[in-house]
Amino acid sequence: MASTTLTAPVETTAKTRTKTPSWVWSLPPVAALAVVFLYPLYLVVEQSLRPDTGGTSLQPYADVFASSAFREALGTTVWLAVGSTAGCLVLGFVLALVIAFVPFPGGKAVAKFIDVFLSFPSFLITLALLFVYGQVGMANGLWTDVTGAASGPFQFLATPWGVLLAEITYFTPFVMRPLLAAFSQVDTAQLEVASSLGARPARIVRQVILPEALPALAAGGSLVLVMCLNEFGIVLFTGAKGVTTLPMLVYGKAILESDYPGACVVAVVNVAISVGLYGLYRVVSRRVGA
Amino acid sequence: MAERSSGIRFDRVSVAYGGGGARTVALDSLDLTVEPGEVMALLGPSGSGKTTALRAVAGFVRPTSGRVLIGERDVTDLPPHKRGIGMVVQQYALFPHMRVEDNVAFGMKAQKVPKGEIPGRVAEALELTGMAAYAKRYPRELSGGQQQRVAIARALAIRPGVLLLDEPLSALDAQLRSGMLAELARLHRELPDVSILYVTHDQVEALTLADRITVMDRARLQDVGTPQDLYRRPRTEFTASFVGNANLLPVTVGSGEKGTVSFGQAELKVPTQDVAAGATATLCVRPHLVGLGDGPNSLTGEVAEVQWRGSTHRLFVDVDGHRVKADLRELREPPALGERVTVHFAPEDAVLLAAGVAEDG
Secondary structure, X not given: OHHHHHHHHHHHXXXXXXXXXXXXXXXXXXXXXXXXXXXXXXXXXXXXXOOOOOOOOOHHHHHHHHOHHHHHHHHHHHHHHHHHHHHHHHHHHHHHHHHHHOOOXXXXXXXXXXXXXXXXXXXXXXXXXXXXXXXXXXXXXXXXXXXXXXXXXXXXXXXXXXXXXXXXXXXHHHHHHHHHHHHHHOOHHHHHHHHHOOOOHHHHHHHHHHHHHHHHHHHHHHHHHHHHHOOOHHHHHHOOOOOOOHHHHHHHHHHHOOOHHHHHHHHHHHHHHHHHHHHHHHHHHHHOOO | OOOOOOOEEEXXXXXXXXXXXXXXXXXXXXXXXXXXXXEEEEEOOOOOOHHHHHHHHHXXXXXXXXXXXXXXXXXXXXXXXXXXXXXXXXXXXXXXXXXXXXXXXXXXXXOOOOHHHHHHHHHHHHHHOOOHHHOOOOHXXXXXXXXHHHHHXXXXXXXXXXXXXXXXXXXXXXXXXXXXXXXXXXXXHHOOOOEEEEEEOOHHHHHXXXXXXXXXXXXXXXXXXXXXXXXXXOOOHHHHHHOOOOEEEEXXXXXXXXXXXXXXXXXXXXXXXXXOOOOEEEEEEOHHHEEEOOOOEEEEEXXXXXXXXXXXXXXXXXEOOEEEEEEEXXXXXXXXXXXXXXXXXXXXXXXXXXXXXXXXX
C-alpha cells in the first residue's frame, strides 16, 4: 500500500514531463526577442524595399549603391574600423602585456581602471580629446601662448585621423580586458622555463605568450571591429565634417533628408557587414581553436 | 650529451623580500657547492628556502647578498637566458600550442643552434627520454608522466652543464613517480657530466637519487652529506626527523660508565660520543631498527596504536611519556592497544645528538 502511494506521484510527474517538450520553454524568450528586436529589424528591411514611388522593389538599393556618397561612406567606415581595430590590437596588446607581466607600483589599480573605462560613453572620450587637441584646446592654447601664433598646429581632430585617434583611445580597453584575463591564465612557469632555455623577452612574447593570447586577441579585435563599424557618437563629437561613415549616412538620410528607404538600405548594409564580420570571426576562431 | 661539466657554488647567498618590519628572509647565507656531475638534492619542508635557492641559480631571484657561480662563472647578475641551464618544474610547463618536437627544439632555436643540427638533437633528446614515438603530438595528448619526460628532453636538448629540477615528480601518482625516479637515475648514469640540483620535499626521492643531500629548514642549511650519512648519522634533530622520521628521545648523559645515557628509568648503552657527562642530549633511533621483545636496550611501555602497512606493522609505544615508533615485519599476532610490550634496539644503531646542534646547523 505504502509503495503504491509512493510510486503513483512519481509516475504522474514523469508523464507530465514527457508531455511538455523542452523546446516549449524556449518560446517565451524567442517571442520576446522577436517583438523587441526581430520585428523592428524586419520593418527596417521591409522599408528598404519600398521606394517612395510605391510598391516593392530593389530600386532603393540600386539608388543608394549608385551614389558616390554611399561608396565614400562605406570606404571611410571600413578603413576607419580596420585602422582603429589594428591600432587597438597593437596598443592593447602592449599595454596589457606591461600591466600583466611587468610589475610596477599601481599596476593593479590600472587594471581595475580598465574596467571603469569600459563603462564610459564614447562621446566623453571624444570630448576629453577636444579639450586637449581641439582647435581651442590645451595643446593649441599652450602653443599660441608660447609662440604668439594665431593658431596652434594641432588641427587633426576634425579629420579622419582625429576620429581614428578617438576610436583607438576609446576602444583599446575593449581589447585589453579579454587579453588581461587571458594573460592571467598564462602559466608563469612557462615563461621562466622559456627564459632558462635561452629565450629573450621578445621571443617569449612572440612564441609563448602571443599564441596563447590569440583567442582573446581575436575576441577583443572582432568586438572592436564591429563596434567601430557602428560607431556614431565619436564621429559626431569630433565634428569632422568631411568624415561620413555609414551610421552618419543613416542619420543624414533619415533625419536630415527624410529619405527613409535610403536610410534603411544603408542600415541593412551596415547590419550585413557587422553580421558578416562576426561570422568570419566565428569561422576563424574555430579554426585556431579559440 | 652535455657539452660541458659545471658545478654550482652558493657563496653566502641570502635572499630577502620586503623591508623594515615586513622583511622576510627566504634564504639565509647559503654556502654550498655542487660538484660537477653531482646530483645534489635540496630537501626540506615548505618555506625552507630550497626553491628560492634553485631560483637564485636559475636567475629568477636576485640575491640580496652573496654570489652564485656556475662553474667558474659568476652568474649573480646575469639574466636567466644567458645562464645556459636546463630547468624542469613541477607542472611541466610545456608550451601547449607546440608539438612535442617543437617544445624540445625551442631552447635550441632560442640559442641560435644551426638549423641543420636541431632535428638530430631533438631526436636524440626524445630517444633518451623514451618519447621518440610522440614527437608529433601536442602536450594535451600526453599523460602526466609523458609530459614530464618531454620537459626533461626539452631541458637536456640544449646540452646544459647544470640541470635544475624543481619538485619534478610531485604532480605524478605514486606508481609513475617510482618509474620516473628510476628513469632519472638512468638519465644521470647516461649523462654523468650534468650537475643536477634537485629540489624536493620527498625524502625517498632525495635518498634514491642524490649523491648528496642538503637538508634545509627556515631558510637555512641544516645539514649536508651523503644520503647514507644523513640517514645513519644525522647531525641535527631536524635532519633525524625529516629524513627517515626517527625516534628522538630526550636523554641525560651518564656520569658513570662512558657510553651510557638515562631515559626515564632506563639506562641505555649508546656509541661513545663527545658529549659531556650530565648533559642533556637527544637519542636518535630509526623505527626499523627497533625490535619487539627483550634485547640490549630495552624499553617497556603501553601500545598506543598499531598500524598495518602491508609488509610491516608500525607500533606506537608510550614509554615514560614519550612515544616510540617501531617498524616490524608483519606480525602474525600484533599486540592489542593498551597492552604492555617491551621494545629494544642495538647500541650501535643509536645516534646521540648533543643539545645545541639541534636547529642552527
